[in-house]
Amino acid sequence: MKKLQVIRSGKSEHTHTHEHAHSHAHEHPTTPSTTRGSSYWRSLETKGGVDDAAWREFPEDADKLEIPADGVSRRRFFGLMGSGAALAGIASSTTGCIRKPKENILPFTERPEDMIPGQALHYSSAFQIGDTVEGILVESQDGRPMKIEGNPKHPGSQGGTNVLAQASVLDLYDPDRSRTAVVAGAAVPLSGPLGPLPPELEAGLSGFSSSGGQGLALVLPLILSPTERSLLADIKRRLPNVRVFLDDAFAPLNSVTAAEKIGGPGARYRYSMLGAKVVFSADCNFFGFEPDATRLSREWSRARRIVKPEDEMSRVYYAEPTFTTAGAMADHRVRLRSADMGEALLVLAHELAGTARGPVDLASLPQGTVDETAKQMLAVLAKDLIAAGPGQSVILVGERQPAWVHELGLAINAALGNVDRTVRWVVDPTAPAMEPLSALAEGLRAGAITSVFAIGTNPAYDGGGDLGLAELLAASGVTLWHAGLYRDETGAAAALHLPLSHDLEAWGDVQGPDGTVTVRQPLIEPLHGSVSRTELFAWLASGQWIDGYSLIKGQWMQFAGAAFTDAAWRKWLHDGVVTERPGLTAPTLAGWAQVAADVSSRPAPIPADAWEVNLVLDAKVGDGRFANNVWLQEAPEPMTKIVWDNAALISNKSAKALGVGIGDLVTVSVDGRQITIPVFIAPGQVDQTITISLGYGRRILPHHENGKAAVTTDGAGFNAYPLRSAANPWFAAGQVSVAGGRYRIVTTQDYGLMKPTTGNETIDATAYGTFPERPIVLEATREDYSHDPDFVDKANLMPQERLQHLWDPPKLEGLHQWGMSIDLNLCNGCNVCVVACQAENNIPVVGKEQVGNNREMHWVRIDRYFRGDEDNPTAVLQPMACQHCESAPCETVCPVAATVHSPEGLNEMTYNRCIGTRYCSNNCPYKVRRFNFFNYNTNLRPSTFWNEDTDGAWLRQMQKNQNVTIRFRGVMEKCTYCVQRINQAKIAAHVRGTDVIEDGEIKSACSQVCPTGAVVFGNIADPKSRVSIAKRSSRDYSVLSDLNVHPRTTYLARIRNVHPDLPRPIPDLPGHAAPAHAPEAGHGAHGEGEHGAHAENQPHPEHGGH
């Protein structure tokens, strides 16, 4: 059993405990000046001598570092620290660890044999957002957490992560994080993680002790930590009158309500796609931020990975108002308003009523009404569900749907025999009772609540809409306290603000929805002397400061009782999964009778002539808590490709009816509350609906008063919370009118049709439609695939035998030959690879303006192409990074040979040799090379003359991967297949004495995090490697094969498991249609047969300087 994940060393027998881990991790990073000063020296002699200190474990006087309460002198401390940091790179990473928690001093008298300087270590931890819990492994380099991987042992991640977890490491180093307590507008530096809180807070709380917390409200996010839940109970014991409110847009309130109605208090259910042959998703984007989406993605991928045409493959039906990636990956998608989802389920229920029998009599439910297209699909779906057999299907209901729709979905699932198979029920017995924000608003209005303590929440921002919390909290007579990562809207209004520790800085624990518990380990001492949420809870509960480690370990001693041993504890920490915890029990589903009642009393659907205003969690920044994460801001929204903004998505038809185009401002109002927001035309959107993502329009105060925020989220996007109401948080009837004015929306990709147009609507009359579709993303129906397994070959525009090389192709004689295979059947466009690559390869962020000028730096991008009718198209997704062409066009044209081929088939980029002619980029047919137009790494605000926040840049640098060069301006860069990982594995293999890297020993960053396993990387010279097997598939093809560049990254064509009774959503392949196969009218999907002239005439979006 592995004791410690040292993934890259390939060794499995380590005896480390977390204590080692902890102590290694604590290189104190607070003062950039000292680390900066000590970063460079010319020789060891100039630095203070080799003999004295360099080869000793600890720098001189390190023993004095057990700092007494009154403290050593600051000068002395920093002096030692600087010396220690300097030696960190020489002796070992251990000497960089200066500050150690008292509980675990385990000085190394000898360096442990696996402790290799420069070798990264991995520690297990967990990431939680809403009801989604992912076990993670955090990579730490010399004490700096720098990259997050999924923990393969954790059921919630299974080795993958979602994009938020992937990006969360950057928040740790966010220059705008709150660094001091702020009392009445004045900064109060905290004396340390365990120092006393500002006296104002102490005094306030002691006042409440006497009244039992009368008038005090705690505003908390969804709490899944067993320790925090237990502490919360303690708080309630100490302050019985305290009221606890839930403020978390990620919390699955609707499905919880439905579950508790049917299964009683604490009942929860979660979906599974394992074994589901037929899936119907009613607005449930299981690739997005639905609960447990990462696990669902992985389960979905198992049923979509096919090798041979005969292989089993699930069929996914999808109904949604806005095109999402899950809709793009579905086999059949139908546009449906959010308000009609319940109706659709009712239609489905009646279709099934004759055959499927469950606890709810489906036939007795009221009739639903949907349009003809949806009805047609639902009828076929019903047949398909019955044909799949009991327990072989799943109906997914999106969290945005009200509780009655969830109940209905559960009833249908039950009728289909899916309970305990694809719908799994549990009881969460310790779930704390939390009141909704509407109760908080009422309490504030009534004066029952006089003090509010928002811990890790931002009610002044996300309590907008009809609650009006921002005004209520700012009213006189209300004392507002805030603890958070940022001094945000609530922090700015608060009388007292306290910085909270990042998850990677604090001990904690979290219980996943299936009952899996993970203990979260800190990897670094809090950068800004902050306290963790758990510690703050403990202080509220006891009035005492207890450090997180004691809290968590103590709690688990209690929970586990006699089963708690040091060995067990170490194993939990190592594996990232707590084993000594009884599984969750299943509830008795006694409330089915409620379903029919709730369905009958459902609210009237939004009238057909009204606009439906949909609010969704933003694919980039969620509900807004990640708004300051620049990786996420610049990871394009998967379908619209918008960066740094949100927008009102509407269909082209509706936009034309309104007379607006992309970027035109409209006023959207719901119940008299209105916002002004630019329009973005989104193909696939239901007409007369508008979709706006939450999480924008944030305002975060900089960490120091006179500076600017390093990341200016001010002005990014538009706050949609005012449209939200407590009753209809996700969609409601509203009005839309033209506001006048324009706003620049920036995307990384135009609409992009594989059948291109010149894009000029006024002039282009004839050219349009005469160009054949380009064979870029190949897809076929399952039926076509089985008739013609080699269909991908027909996409070659030029017979392979006619292709000739201008130069002799390089001889590739390396031991390994690296290659990648990307399964387009599995890629769901979730952006995780984009952010993972950014974290791994030190890829800078360039900001909205620069993205607008096509200068984004992502090494991997996800291309999205629409096909067919502009209002109701299908879409495909394709990750695109350097293809590592064997006969690379970029290499021949470089005048200085800065990009050359390695014997192992890597197209290598030598940054140091590059003079920046950009010829390679011009000659790259895939346009995957990225140029450093500015010095993005030292200037957080590119294209400004002076960099105002050098402090911020230094903090940001702590995230950088030390094994990857940071590129200077003026040089080209691109995907390297993570050559640093390859080289580390080669060194390890050399040390082993074999020089042969085993399959799976290395994964590129993108393939490692991919939740669906779409990306496979490895040695194609090894016929048994996974990548070789993938490439032998008949679906394997290379993009632009007729250019004869022989890319090493190839793709597996997408297969749509289309139901024969439904209109075919995709046309034949180019070159596939026989001449006799009359025009394109045959593919009834768009019935009219108008593929030509105007049917696909996509409007040209505002992009850059159009």
Added chain:
Amino acid sequence: MSHYIPPTHEHDLDPLEGRTALIQGNPTFGEVTEAVVRPIEQPHIAWWLFFLPALGLLSLFGLSVGWVVWEGIGAWGNNVPVGWGWPIVNFVFWVGIGHAGTLISAVLFLFRQKWRTSINRASEAMTIFAVICALQFPVIHVGRLWVIYWALPIPNQMAAWPNFRSPLLWDVFAVATYFTVSLMFWYVGLIPDLATMRDRAKSKIGQIAYGLFALGWRGSARHWVNYESAYLLLAAMATPLVLSVHSIVSFDFAVSQLPGWHTTIFPPYFVAGAIFSGFGMVLTLMIPLRVWFRLEHIITIKHLESMAKVILLTGTLVGYAYGMELFISWYSGNPYESFVFANRLFGDYWWAYWIMTSCNVITPQFIWFKKIRRSPIALFILSIFVNIGMWFERFVIVVSSLHHDFLPSSWGYFTPTIWDVATLLGSFGLFFTFFLLFLRFVPVIALAEVKSVMPRANPHYVDPNRRAKAPRPEPRVAAGEMVTHEESTPEAAHEPADDGLSFPPPPSPEPGTTLRADDETEDKNG
């Protein structure tokens, strides 16, 4: 010192050849010299009116280059599909302009086109300055200009060597060779005239400066022999460069595999375009110049007309190339190729394509009309359109091919920034600063050469005034044969050769002229 007033008519015939005289008004050699050097010796105050703005633009060039070097290439509008923007457009534009000079001075020389002598000096100067401008751009457009020498095959301790498969490296050699040969050719042709300037210089500085550059030229027969051979050799060396340079510049595009660049027609098409644009620029410069410097009798309408004809020819060739590109893009059946050309015509940059086509294909067709091609004003306007059109041709090739290539997902749009505009304008400042300095200090007409094509240089020539006094004997030297006078002296030059029996008298002592006949009006240099 006589002040020659140039005639306004253009109908003087060459008395010996019977054709329109290349130099109108039958001036004497001395009058030609006077006319050409007068702007140097008595400079116009107006020179400053041009020079100061040019200097201002040059400062703008320095400023914009400085800003780009300080900030990064991002100061320009370049982005990822459009890796090359205006800098490369400007590079090709300026290199192309250079071609006219070499064509006029070398190719026309080898083809014995006498009319070239009136314009070759200025057009060669234009070539050199245009190539200097062109050379700026590949240098400043790279991301790290401080290491640009890595593109040169200099043995170094890094053991790094350039990649000889890259067309950019071919460019380095092609343009560097071109510049070197052009400069040498120009300079060699200048030597006799520099000696004239030396001999006429009144200031010490002038005497020393011109003297240094005149390399001790005395006009001896041996000098002339060496000079003529050197000039001929350099012309022979420069001639292939006219074809090679722009062919190789076109390889930057043609060797890549980008649709719209990857075409075999590029080398001849680029050469034709270069000559086209070069002659356009020569006209743009010469038409005002001949008026300003009162050289209409030397740079005559006939010269302008000849150049216009070259423009008509090359412009039509370019038009043919445009048509052929379109035809092949359709005929090839390559969807990427055919899309790129449709996109050029109708896509985001349709306006650039139609500016290019109108300027380069339609404009020259006006030259079919004699009235237009003999009208300096009309030609000047046409030449401006040619310049604009050829700049846009390069813009179309560079930007419209790059912005939409293979994968629609990576398509983008290029928008120039203020620094793009500043760099282009600044390069004109660089060019005009050099050109105005040239006008100020160097004879704008190749004196020695132009005199050689005047009737007076013909041994058969008899001055009509003299003939009235005494019939001129038949010279015993065959026409065209060089008559040399090793030991000519100023005194000898002024003895009237009126005995009718002896050889024609020694030529004028005026250095740097190839006098073949006596000239009573020749005045003496100090």
